[in-house]
Amino acid sequence: MHDDTRSPFHAYLKELHGRFRGLDAGAVADYIPELAKAAPESFGIAFATIDGHVYSTGDSTTAFSIQSVSKPFAYGGALERLGASEVLRKVGVEPTGEAFNSIVLDQQNNRPFNPMVNAGAIAVSALAEGDTHEDRIEGMRALFSGFAGRSLDIDEAVFRSEAETGHRNRAIAYLMLNTGMIDRPPEEVLDLYFRQCALRVTAEDLALMGATLANNGVNPRSGQRMLAPEHVRDVLTLMMSCGMYDYAGEWSYDVGLPAKSGVSGAVLAVLPGQLSIAIWSPPLDAIGNSVRGVATCRQISQDFGLHLFMNAASVEEVVRRIAHADRQSSLRIRNPRERDLLASHGGRIALVELQGALYFASAERMIRQLQPLAAEVDYLILDTRRLNSLDPAAEAFVDRFLAGTRDEGVEIAVAEIASRPADAAAALDRLADRNGLRRFDTADAALETYEEMLLEKIREPFDFSRFSLSTIELFKGLDDAQLKHVEAVIQPMQFEAGDRILRRGAEGHMFFVIARGTVSVLVPTGSETAMRIGCIGPGQFFGEMAVLEGGARSADIVADERTICYGLTADHLETLGHQDPRILSTILTNMAREFAGRIRRGNDIISALQ
């Protein structure tokens, strides 16, 4: 368990608490008699993160009635059940310059101005669903419990106190009955509304309810989706414009966070995508906001620059690195000729490492970087190993970019989709499906495949008639007459990719010199796939061990591609020795030089390993 008392966040909250505890301006609301009983020195602060961690200090677990902080949540619930257009028919979205409990409706539509003032919230209560009044109360309680992540109950004393004295709200309800904005018995609607205001919560509960909004509508503890993202957006918009009574304009200007306050002294502010802040302290200023609540929020926003419009985060760099296969090739062992070919043509393969989050602005920048690159290459590999998210805007633009690039004949691969977070993987899968992209587990596998495809395109066709044995190292130093003798005995052979040329354990009498192509040396590992311990290319030879020692083959040799070899047996060597002893001595000297080189390389590896 994380020890919060050691956390710098906890230390910061304690500091704030100490700093504003002494602020004793304001007065506890007394128009609802039961509220007047609150202790003015009560003061709790809680932060909740979008993964459900709560930091708190002071009276953060003392229960109080939620009052108007319930309004955004009840509104969200109505949007979720009925959809925005249905709810809009009964309650508007305009801030009012009037008091929270004013008895005025928007003259044009006869609607309450917005759901954050009493009239609007009562109209929202009239939209409650359920066959009986009890069902509707239970539905309301369940909704709020879902936001808080625990079962909430109603403070009966506060409820009764308001029900007995809330005549102004009664007047509002009857006025709306008159204009057709509510179509249920007003007393029943008010009963529900007063109960909603009397729900008992703590600052920690409110913080978690706010974290559900910050977390795009999903309660971070229970994982329950309470609101669809578009309804979270609607709720936060109204909190921003109308959440702080008549102080909403100044609040947006100074603090810049969507928030809601209530007459019991609670203030809840939300920083979308990051955290929520809940403060409870009963004394209110003349406008009806908690004095310590406003001061604390203002301080937090200033300390961390949390004002939504100040936080002009710079656009993330999504392209981490661009490499080309002429400078960075796959891990596959290549012979010198292939290495040369890749060094001169590998620029046609680009490997792009992506990182972070793709959203409108970062996708725009990425596409602007990749478009000129895509125009220059034949193969494009997108390594998504460090890419964590792709939003719908990014997906739409990346889709167009990929379709255009593919239409210009570029082969495109995506690597590491499966290792991505589920949402990002799903978006990448859709992009790959729609644009026929090849998927690879790793960027290296994609690189190797595209190197092979490129090499296949650029390797020159082999012409036996123009191939001279003198270009092979093993026959260096032989004159034309001697080469003619060699040519007469050796056997040219051709193998296709995957052909097994030698089998481990088999008897062997012939060794091979490669004229063109490459072969792999494979040894068994105990599992199904053999281990590739080396790769032999043009000019090099293999299979000589069994011939020299007269034993069995020590490894499998498999052609990697179409390979042309010349085979020589011990008998051939003997024949050549009879014809001209210098042929044999030259070949054996060349062979000895190659062995010396192998031993030196082996020694280098051994010393490098130490």
Ligand code: GLU
């Ligand atoms: N129940 C209170 C009322 O309707 C809520 C007011 C508030 O918190 O703004 O008067």
